[in-house]
Amino acid sequence: MKSRVILKVEFPHWIASLIKTENVIGIKAKEAGKFHFGKLRSSGELRLDYDVAVLPPKKYLQPPKEDLLSYNIASFKVTPSADFQPITIIGVHPYDMHGINQMDAVFSDENKDTNYLGRRKNVKIIGVDPVKASAWSFWHDMGTAYVDKGFDLWLTDIGDRYFIEIGTKSGENLLKPAKTESASKIDIERHKKARSGLKNICSPSRRIKTDIKKIPDIFRANHDHGLWEKRAKTCYSCGSCNLVCPTCYCFDVREDMELNLTGGRRVRVWDGCMLEEFARVGSGENFRKERSARFRHRFFRKMVYMKEKIGALACVGCGRCASACLPDIADPVTAINELSGLED
Amino acid sequence: MESLYLPRPARLNKILPLTATEKLFEVSFDDGKSLGHQPGQFVEVSVFGVGEAPISVSSSPTRSKRSFELAIRLVGNVTSALHNMKEGSRIGIRGPFGTHFPYKELEGRDLLFVAGGIGLVPARSFINYAIDNSKKYGKITILFGSKSPSERLFTNEMSEWREKAEFLETVDKADETWRGNVGVITTLFSKISINARKTACIIVGPPIMYKFVLMECKKKEIPDSNIFMSLERRMKCGVGKCGHCQMDGVYICQKGPVFRYSEIKEIAEAL
Numbered sequence: 001m002k003s004r005v006i007l008k009v010e011f012p013h014w015i016a017s018l019i020k021t022e023n024v025i026g027i028k029a030k031e032a033g034k035f036h037f038g039k040l041r042s043s044g045e046l047r048l049d050y051d052v053a054v055l056p057p058k059k060y061l062q063p064p065k066e067d068l069l070s071y072n073i074a075s076f077k078v079t080p081s082a083d084f085q086p087i088t089i090i091g092v093h094p095y096d097m098h099g100i101n102q103m104d105a106v107f108s109d110e111n112k113d114t115n116y117l118g119r120r121k122n123v124k125i126i127g128v129d130p131v132k133a134s135a136w137s138f139w140h141d142m143g144t145a146y147v148d149k150g151f152d153l154w155l156t157d158i159g160d161r162y163f164i165e166i167g168t169k170s171g172e173n174l175l176k177p178a179k180t181e182s183a184s185k186i187d188i189e190r191h192k193k194a195r196s197g198l199k200n201i202c203s204p205s206r207r208i209k210t211d212i213k214k215i216p217d218i219f220r221a222n223h224d225h226g227l228w229e230k231r232a233k234t235c236y237s238c239g240s241c242n243l244v245c246p247t248c249y250c251f252d253v254r255e256d257m258e259l260n261l262t263g264g265r266r267v268r269v270w271d272g273c274m275l276e277e278f279a280r281v282g283s284g285e286n287f288r289k290e291r292s293a294r295f296r297h298r299f300f301r302k303m304v305y306m307k308e309k310i311g312a313l314a315c316v317g318c319g320r321c322a323s324a325c326l327p328d329i330a331d332p333v334t335a336i337n338e339l340s341g342l343e344d
Numbered sequence: 345m346e347s348l349y350l351p352r353p354a355r356l357n358k359i360l361p362l363t364a365t366e367k368l369f370e371v372s373f374d375d376g377k378s379l380g381h382q383p384g385q386f387v388e389v390s391v392f393g394v395g396e397a398p399i400s401v402s403s404s405p406t407r408s409k410r411s412f413e414l415a416i417r418l419v420g421n422v423t424s425a426l427h428n429m430k431e432g433s434r435i436g437i438r439g440p441f442g443t444h445f446p447y448k449e450l451e452g453r454d455l456l457f458v459a460g461g462i463g464l465v466p467a468r469s470f471i472n473y474a475i476d477n478s479k480k481y482g483k484i485t486i487l488f489g490s491k492s493p494s495e496r497l498f499t500n501e502m503s504e505w506r507e508k509a510e511f512l513e514t515v516d517k518a519d520e521t522w523r524g525n526v527g528v529i530t531t532l533f534s535k536i537s538i539n540a541r542k543t544a545c546i547i548v549g550p551p552i553m554y555k556f557v558l559m560e561c562k563k564k565e566i567p568d569s570n571i572f573m574s575l576e577r578r579m580k581c582g583v584g585k586c587g588h589c590q591m592d593g594v595y596i597c598q599k600g601p602v603f604r605y606s607e608i609k610e611i612a613e614a615l
Contacts, residue, residue, distance in 0.1 A: 068349040078392070080347035080349070109584075110584065111348055111584055111585070114347045117345075223612060251586050252586070253580060253581065254395070255393055271587070280578065281577065282419040282420035284419075285551060287578075288613070297590075301590075305593030308593055309593065
C-alpha cells in the first residue's frame with residue numbers, strides 16, 4: 001500500500017480544504033465527554049483522539065430511515081429511490097471499518113441491495129488508528145484492531161505527524177490539496193511501533209480469555225446454557241444493543257403516505273431482533289416470543305450465524321452494546337468468558 | 345441494476361370468497377408476463393400506502409400461464425386492504441421467492457399431502473400440479489383438516505380431488521350440517537394405508553400441527569428425508585436481508601419456505 005505523511009501543523013489546512021470541496025462527516029465531541037459522527041463545519045471540530053462514537057458510522061450507509069420507493073397511487077407510478085449524496089467520513093476506527101466491511105459483504109451477497117450499494121459507492125472513508133479506547137471496548141482481542149480494506153485513506157498518529165496509508169485512487173485524490181511528504185525510514189518505524197501498540201489501548205480487564213476461533217463452537221455447545229435465561233430475566237427488550245451495534249442491519253419496511261393520500265414513499269427503518277414484535281407474523285404467531293430466545297438469537301447472530309454466512313464474527317469488540325445496556329446484561333466479554341468456563 | 349424492492353404492477357382480475365375470512369384472488373401482470381413460479385413458492389404483495397405482505401402462491405403453474413392465484417386470509421393491514429379491493433384493482437408483486445416442492449425429484453413416488461387450515465393454500469399448488477401430471481406420480485393421498493366446517497377451503501375443487509386422488513377430510517369441531525370425520529388431522533392416518541418406502545409426505549399447516557403429524561409419519565415409517573414441509577415466518581423483504589424470517593442462522597425466504605425435514609430437524613428454532 002502506498003503511503004505519505006502529513007505534519008500535524010498542516011493537517012487542519014487539509015481538512016479545511018476538504019470541507020470546501022466535499023460533504024465531510026467527521027468525529028466530533030458531544031455532551032458529557034461523548035463523541036459522534038456528524039457534519040464537519042470546521043477542521044477544529046474534528047476529534048481524532050476520541051475513544052468511541054455513540055453510534056457507528058453505519059448510519060450513513062444504512063440510514064435509520066431511508067426511502068426505498070416513492071409512488072403515486074392515482075397514476076400507479078412507482079419509482080425506486082436513487083438519491084445518494086457523496087460523503088467523506090473522517091475518523092473511522094478499525095473495528096467500525098470491520099463493521100462496514102461486513103455490511104458490504106451482506107448487502108452485495110447474492111441479491112444485490114441497490115440502495116445500500118448505491119450509497120456505499122458514494123462514501124469515501126478516511127480511517128484512523130485509535131489513540132484511546134472506551135472502558136467497555138475489547139477490540140484488542142476480537143481481531144479488529146487492524147484493517148486492510150474498505151477505506152480510501154488511513155491515518156496513524158506518529159507524534160508530530162500522521163502516517164497516511166493510501167487505500168484507493170479516490171483516496172489519493174482526496175490528498176491532492178494536502179501538503180504531504182513521502183514517509184521517511186523513521187516515519188515507517190514510528191508507524192510500525194504505533195501499530196504494534198494498538199493492542200495495549202483497551203483495558204486489560206476487558207480480555208477475552210479464550211481463543212476467538214473457538215467462539216462459534218463454544219456458543220453452539222451452550223445453546224441451552226442457563227446464561228440466556230438468567231440474563232434475559234432483566235432484559236427490557238428495548239433494542240438498544242441492536243441500535244448501537246455496527247453489524248446489526250435488520251430492517252423493517254413501512255409506508256409513509258403524504259397528507260393528500262395519493263403520494264407516498266416506502267421506507268425502510270432500523271429494526272432489532274430484541275424487540276418483542278420482531279418475529280411476529282400477521283396471524284399473531286410470534287416465533288421468538290420468549291425474551292431469552294431473542295437474547296440468545298442476538299448473541300448467536302454475532303458469534304455463530306454471521307461467521308457461517310460471511311466468514312467473520314459479527315462482534316467487532318466496540319463495547320457499545322455493553323455500554324448502552326441499562327440492566328447490564330449485554331456485555332459480550334463476560335458472556336464469552338462465562339460460556340468458555342473461564343470467567344473468574 | 346434494478347432495485348430488489350421494486351414491485352411489478354399487477355391487477356386483481358377476479359376475487360372469489362372462499363370462507364368468511366378467506367378470499368381467492370386471481371392476479372395477472374400488466375405486461376402480460378407469466379409469474380414463472382414453481383409449486384410452493386411465495387410472492388410479496390404490495391398495496392401502496394398500506395404495505396407489503398408475503399403470500400403463498402396457491403395455483404399450479406399447469407393451470408394458467410397468464411395469471412396466478414393467491415388465497416388470502418384477512419389478518420392484518422395488507423390483507424384487510426386486499427379484502428376491501430374490487431376486481432380490477434391494482435397491486436404490486438415481487439417474486440416469486442423461495443424454494444419449491446421438489447416436484448421433479450418426487451416423480452415416480454406416491455404423494456401424501458397433509459394440510460391443516462390455510463396450509464392447504466400452498467399445498468394446493470402442488471396438489472393440482474401432481475393431479476395435472478398424474479402419470480408422473482404414483483398414488484396421491486390428500487389429508488385435509490379444518491377447525492370447523494365453515495372454515496373449509498376450496499370445497500368446489502374437492503370433487504376433482506376425490507375423483508383423481510384419495511381425499512380425506514376432517515374437522516376439529518363439527519356443526520349440525522357436518523356428516524364427515526371429526527377430530528384433529530392425525531386421526532386420518534389410521535384410515536389410510538401407504539407404502540412407506542415409496543411415499544413422500546408433504547406437510548403444510550399451523551406451527552402446532554407439525555410435531556403431531558411427524559409422529560404419525562414416524563409410525564408409518566416414512567424416512568425423514570422423504571418428508572417435506574413449508575414453514576411460515578415473517579418474510580418481510582423476501583431477499584435475505586431484513587432478518588425477520590430467520591430460523592437460527594437460516595433465512596427462510598432464501599433456504600425455504602419448503603424444507604426437507606431431515607435437513608432442518610437439528611435446527612432448534614425450526615419446529
